[in-house]
Amino acid sequence: MTRTRAGLVVFALALAAYAFVAAGARAGLLVLIGLGFGLVLEGLRMGFAGPWRTIVTDRDGRGLIAQFLAIGLTAAAAFPLLAAAPDELFGAHAPVGLAMIGGAFVFGAAMQLVMGCGSGTLVNAGSGNLVGLVALVGFIGGSFLGTLHLNWWTGLGALPVITFQGLWGANAGLWITLALLGALGALVALRAAPGKRMPPRRLWFAAGLLAVLAIANLVIAGQPWGIVYGLGLWGAKVAEAGGADLAATAFWSAPGNAERLGESILTDVTSLTNIGLLAGAFIAMRWKAAPGAQTANLTAASWLAVLVAALVMGYSARLAFGCNVGAFFSGISTGSLHGWVWMVAAFGGSYLGIRLRPILLRPAAPATERVPA
Amino acid sequence: MSAPARPSRPVVAFLALALLATILALDTLRSPAVDLFNAPPPVALGSGAAPSGAHCSGG
Numbered sequence: 001m002t003r004t005r006a007g008l009v010v011f012a013l014a015l016a017a018y019a020f021v022a023a024g025a026r027a028g029l030l031v032l033i034g035l036g037f038g039l040v041l042e043g044l045r046m047g048f049a050g051p052w053r054t055i056v057t058d059r060d061g062r063g064l065i066a067q068f069l070a071i072g073l074t075a076a077a078a079f080p081l082l083a084a085a086p087d088e089l090f091g092a093h094a095p096v097g098l099a100m101i102g103g104a105f106v107f108g109a110a111m112q113l114v115m116g117c118g119s120g121t122l123v124n125a126g127s128g129n130l131v132g133l134v135a136l137v138g139f140i141g142g143s144f145l146g147t148l149h150l151n152w153w154t155g156l157g158a159l160p161v162i163t164f165q166g167l168w169g170a171n172a173g174l175w176i177t178l179a180l181l182g183a184l185g186a187l188v189a190l191r192a193a194p195g196k197r198m199p200p201r202r203l204w205f206a207a208g209l210l211a212v213l214a215i216a217n218l219v220i221a222g223q224p225w226g227i228v229y230g231l232g233l234w235g236a237k238v239a240e241a242g243g244a245d246l247a248a249t250a251f252w253s254a255p256g257n258a259e260r261l262g263e264s265i266l267t268d269v270t271s272l273t274n275i276g277l278l279a280g281a282f283i284a285m286r287w288k289a290a291p292g293a294q295t296a297n298l299t300a301a302s303w304l305a306v307l308v309a310a311l312v313m314g315y316s317a318r319l320a321f322g323c324n325v326g327a328f329f330s331g332i333s334t335g336s337l338h339g340w341v342w343m344v345a346a347f348g349g350s351y352l353g354i355r356l357r358p359i360l361l362r363p364a365a366p367a368t369e370r371v372p373a
Numbered sequence: 374m375s376a377p378a379r380p381s382r383p384v385v386a387f388l389a390l391a392l393l394a395t396i397l398a399l400d401t402l403r404s405p406a407v408d409l410f411n412a413p414p415p416v417a418l419g420s421g422a423a424p425s426g427a428h429c430s431g432g
Contacts, residue, residue: 024412081418088417094430125389128382133389222417222424229429234396241399256427264404265397270428278393282386291382317429326429336430 001289008283015279023266029220030269034276035283036213037225041123042284046206048117048324052108052350061192065185066203067329072181073211074333075174078218082334083170091334092224094321096341097158103319104327104342108349110313111324112357114138114306115295118227118323121310122274126281131295134303135310142314143228144235147251153319164335173335180340181332214333221269224330227277228317230270235314236261297364305360320346 012035020028041047051063082091094100111117114135116124121139124132164173189197199207217225236246240261246252252261265271285291298306317323320342322331328346331339380388414420 023407024409025415026413026417027407029415085418087423088420090424090428092428092430125392126386128384128386128389130379130385133385133392136389136392219418220416222420223428226429229427229431233427237396237400237403241403256425256431259425260427262404264407265400267407268427275393275397278389282390285382285386294379294382294385297379321431322429331430338430 005287008286012279012283015276019266019272019275023264023272026220026269027266027272030217030272031276031279033213033217033220034273034278035280036209036276037119037273038123038126038277038280038282039284040206040209040213040280041119041277042127042281043287044202044206044209046203046210047120047123048328049111049115049120049350052347053112053354055188055191056351056354058196059191059193060196061188062196062199062203064188065197066199066207068181068185068188069199069204070207070210070214071329071333072178073208074214074329075177075181075335077211077215078224078334079165079170079174079177081215081218083165089218089222091163091336092226092322092326092330092339093161093163093334093336094327094331094338095154095158095161096338097154098156099153099319100158100321100338101341101345103153103316103321104345105349105352106316107313107320107323108346108351109353109356110309110316110349111346112350112353113309113360114313117325118231118317119277119325121313122227122278123281126278127285128282128291129295131298131306134306135313138307138310139314139317140231140235140238142311142316143232143318144239144314145311146315146318147232147236147257148249150318151250162337164337166335177332177335214329217273218334221273223269224326224334225273226270226322226326226330227274228270228314228323228326230265230268230272230274231314232318233260233265233268233271237265297366299362299364302361302364309360 016028016031019031054060055064082089115131121132121135125136214225251257260268321327327339327342417424
């Protein structure tokens, strides 16, 4: 066990050193932050999709309250930082629009079918969950396909970008954000069953660590924590390797995106934290004495449903300007109205996804024991 | 019909890492090496430079 753990430490350091040597100090630091995200999410069993389900199915609000706490702590630092360095840092600010709302709703439903959101899919795959691995492939494909049609979807109608800082200033915007998060936490506590309101110590710890890592991400990368952009870029890289010409597409010909596509993945900040996140989840899983049981096996039709749902999840996340991390966590914690609208729409979709789960995800018959004749 | 045996968590995790390594290797073969002399400063805050990254919230 000691040898395994020593190997895992070496693996983590080698990954960060590789990014440092190949792409510079910022890349190395972002891989380390990603590793931290993976260790916290898998090691302390904190997630996004699960608590959105358990508040509905079990009236368990502990995970959701921990999410609000993490977002509030991040906002408390992010608002002043963005106000102090507007030329060096930017928030996860996006417009509210028809496609964004629809995308968030569909994302919410799909994430309950693949049993993980954006970060959850990376964590699940990295920690050896077979559904997570299938979902990761679909998510990469879907988030790339979403980039091909994004302009058409956003053309259906969108408001200008609206931020709490723009509406009320940085100080008042922060206090309103914290008040809303507090009110939501109180609402969840009221809805939750007795004994399922107060987060356990590990979730308090996880929320604090997530906030520290998210703030470090903002300070080092100059932008908040995100997931979907990196996965869409990976899909675009694979498509180009397969012969696709993306130079004519509106999304990939835009200057910033064309630059990312033409350069190494190691220059993309979202990809760097994604790499670290997946590796961090792997380390957290292997660190344990027993890695845990594989997820329940599914019928062939259910595996197909997982793959399709993951494709849809990636596609819709692109339209929604982010997933639970890029839109919900980072959008709200940096003052974007779209983060709040995303949360409402995705929660509605999540409710639908919970209802669809038993219909679309059916366990396969257990393997029969071979009985000697 | 009984379900086929499923791979263990470590095996699936290694497959996920292999997927990641394949994408990185493909990218390394096709993309130019990063010019470290033009690499961004280690920390964006205080660098005086505008962030150059792309984010999920961007169109």
